[in-house]
Amino acid sequence: MVEKKKKKKKAQLPFRLNILFFIVFLMFSVLIVQLGVVQILNGEDFQKEIDRTIKDTTKIPVPRGKMYDRNYNVIVDNAPLYAITYTPPKGVQAKDRLDVAVKLSEFISMKDEDGEFINRITDRDKKDYWYLLNEEEAKSRITVEEAAEMDSGEEYSTIMSRITDEEISNFTEEELEVIHIKKELDKAFSLTPQIVKNVNVTPEEYAKVAEHLDELPGINATTDWDRDFPYGDTLQNLIGKITDQSEGILADNEDYYLTRGYSRNDRVGRSGLELQYEELLRGRKEQIQYTTKKGKVIDSETVVEGKSGKDLVLTVDMELQKQVDEILREELKTAIEKHPQGNRYMDDALAVMMNPKTGEILAISGQRYDRKENDFKNVSFRTIYDAHQPGSVVKGATILAGYESGVIKPGSSFRDSPIRIGGDEPKGSWTTGLGVLNDYGALRRSSNVYMFYVALKMGGENRYPFPNGETARFNPDAFREMRNYFAQLGLGVKTGIDYPNEATGVKGTLLKAGLLMDYAIGQYDTFTTLQLAQYVSTIANDGYRVRPRLLKEVREPDSTGLGSIYQSVNAESLNRVDMDQSLVERVQEGFRQVFQTQGGTAYSYFKDKEYNPAGKTGTAEYEFTDEDGNMVYTLNLTLVGYAPFDDPEVAFAVVVPKTGRGVSQQHPINNVIGTRILDAYFELKEQRAGNNQDDETEETDEESDQNNDE
Structure with missing residues (x-):
């Protein structure tokens, strides 16, 4: 019985093997058929894809x-x-970038000369690196259930949050080098070169990378600028x-x-x-x-x-610019050293020089004294962005506003005597005893009272002399009217300079008779140094307001030197003041008397100048609260002018804010700077004319010698 069972089992074994062989046969048959389909039906398409x-x-x-x-x-x-540089190919993965970073770290260092890394890496950068080295371990920190409820971004962020600070705190210097390189590689976009390192790349680093480019996919050794x-x-x-x-x-x-x-x-x-x-x-x-x-x-x-890119030819004269910078630094330092306590809040000196007919900026300088470092900083941009109360330099605009509004006529006179409105403090001029002044005298002697009467009359108050202590009649529309006249000259509006985000100053919001009187003498609204330069240029240019500009020409690039002209920038007149030419000429004459006639407020500085200057001085009382909460009383010293009077070729504005009260008379820095920068301009012009004459003489001598030889 036992033997029969054994025989039966032996008989069943081949049958099972046959079934197994049959299944294997079917599988191979399917594979062969599939292979045939691929080769015969789709083989050509696949080969095309490969090729x-x-x-x-x-x-x-x-x-x-x-x-x-x-x-x-x-x-x-x-x-x-x-x-x-690194230019990633399409489809590159984070692991690929890591491999490149590891290899590249053998050839370059991301540290500077002091041994510090050039750029900063974050904990997130370190975690990204740790993740790539320990991807399976990192992914195990989130459950299947958690992952099912998150998108890929949320899943990755969660994993990052579960990497501990301890795990990223013990990287070697070599690993940190790799992390720094990989961070730069990660910034790259497909087929767009990304700078990996362009600071302190040594010739040795450059050569090593260049020799191993075949091992560094996407990396290139090139030149930057x-x-x-x-x-x-x-x-x-x-x-x-x-x-x-x-x-x-x-x-x-x-x-x-x-x-x-x-x-x-x-x-x-x-x-x-x-x-x-x-x-x-x-x-x-x-x-x-x-x-x-x-x-x-x-x-x-x-x-x-x-x-x-195309080359720009600017309007600035760098030789003049350097001289103006130096003059501002010297005079600022002198004023501070002479009166360190009185001028302890004075730190800026600003100046703009421009051609009043073309608007070309010839020099534009701002110098700031840093008391902690005992050094100066160039802050030329402050001539465009910083606005200050300008003081009496605006009185030319006030006179023109009075003419055009009809409240005064050429030759109108007022006695310079303090005016008191209601219970306010009396308002007077910078000194007493100026007497009766007409419009010329008011500019020459810088009478505040004359300007006060212009403001009062524009506001509807026609009593003269004004009965002190009484309330003045006042129409607030006078502010709009006077500001409109000032705007025609470039005050309180954009000058139009080719520079980003030009400032226009701050307009006072309270509209009172006393404040309009302050406005008329430059002690209410604020203006930039550039606005003041455009304002005096408009007066010098017979009432035509020209856009100031820093660009003169655009040239095609040329590796051998200056390229051909692509574009020339021409002068652009923005507007002409809405008043008769003869009225502008009266203000011009008043400005000439300020500089060249006995009693003029700048006469002692400009009386002997051969270049025939004209202009206006200014002083504004400026109050502010210092860091300790103390009320500080200072002065803004200003000066505007142009020359020559009969054919202006240069106009200027100078602003020195926050000078000490009282010390301004001992060192009137605005007048000193104005004198020196005009001197510098004309001395430079004369020097260049002499050099040109010498060149012409040499050419003539050479031609004469050549003719004699012939």
Whole structure:
């Protein structure tokens, strides 16, 4: 019985094997059929896909345009730098970038000369690195149930939050180097070069990377550039800044730049003229088309030649600019050293020089004294952005407002005697005993009272002399009317300068008779130094207000020197004051008397000048609360002018805020600066004329010698 069972089991074993063999046979048959389908029906398509080449275009940034001064001296250039860049191919993953970072760390250092890392990394950067090294461990920290309720971004963030501080606190210096490099690689966009390092790249680093490019997919050793300033910090703050490679385009205007062909890591003008003329300075990127096959680049072709940005020729005369900067520093330092206590709040001196007929800015200077560092800083931009009460320099505008409104006529006279409205303190001039003055005398002697009567009459108060202690009749519309006349001259409105975010000053909101009187002598609304320069230029230019500008020409880039003219910028008249030419001429004459006639407030400084100057002095009382909560009483000292009187070629404005009360008479810094910068302008002009004459003489002598030889 037992033997029969054994035989039966032996008989069943081959049958099972047969079934197994049959199943295997069917599987192989299916595979063979499927292989046949792939080879016969789809083989050609698959082969085409394998052989298919992909063409992608990448854009390479070019250097920005240079800047020149009006005499074609380079003031902003491009300095070449070694640079290591990364251009990620399509489909690159975080693991791939990590591999590149590890390999690249063998050839470059992300530290500066002091051994500190160039850029900062965060805990998140460290966690990203730890995650890539410990991916399975990291993913185990979130349950299947948790993951089911999250999208991929939430899941990753949750994992990051569960990586402990201890786990990322003990990286070696080599690992930190890799993290720094990978952070730069992660910033890159597909087929767009990203700077990995362009600061302190040594020739050795550059050479090593260049030798191992085949081991570093996406990495390139190339050249970058940075802005270079041959004149140092002279005018540099007005020229402005560009973003660095790590910043790229400005986030606030990302859409604006992207729609104009920029990449996210392109450097753009951040401020000043770099921002104002970004479209001209940016240039045209070089476009290279790469052909890839089986994921490898097999060919490249330049489809669009790169072209540097256009060069700008500015209106500024850098030799004059340097002299004006130095004059402001010297006089500011002298005033502070002579009266350290009285001038302890004085720290700025501002000046603008421009051609009143063309609006060309010849020099634009701001100097700030840093008491803690005992040094000066260039702050030229403050001539455009900072507004101050200007004092009596605006009295020319007040006289013109009085003429045009009909409240005074040429030759109208008033006795200079203090005026008291109601219970207010009396308002008078800077000194007593000025007597009866007409419009010329009011400007020459800088009478406040004369301007007070203009303001009162414009407000509807016609009593003269005004009965002291009584309430003045006043129509608040007089503020609007007088401000309108001032605006025609450039005060309280934008000058139109080609510079970002120009300030217009602050308008007082209270509308009272006494405050309009203050406005008429420049002690209510505030104006910028540039507005004052445009104002005096308008008077010098027979009432034509010209747009001030910093750009003279645009030139095509040329590696050998100055390129051909792309665009010339012409003078632009914004408006002409709405009044008769003869009235403007009376103010011009009044300004001439200020500088050139006995009794003029600037006569002692300009009486002997051969360049025939004219202008107006100013002093405004300025009160503010200091850091200790104390009320401080200071003066803003100002001066405006132009020369020559009969054919103006230069106009200027000087503002020195917060000078000490009393010490201003011992060192009237506004008048000293005004004298020195006009002297500098005409001395420079004479010097250049002499040099030109010498050149012409040499050419004539050479021609004479040549003729004699012949």
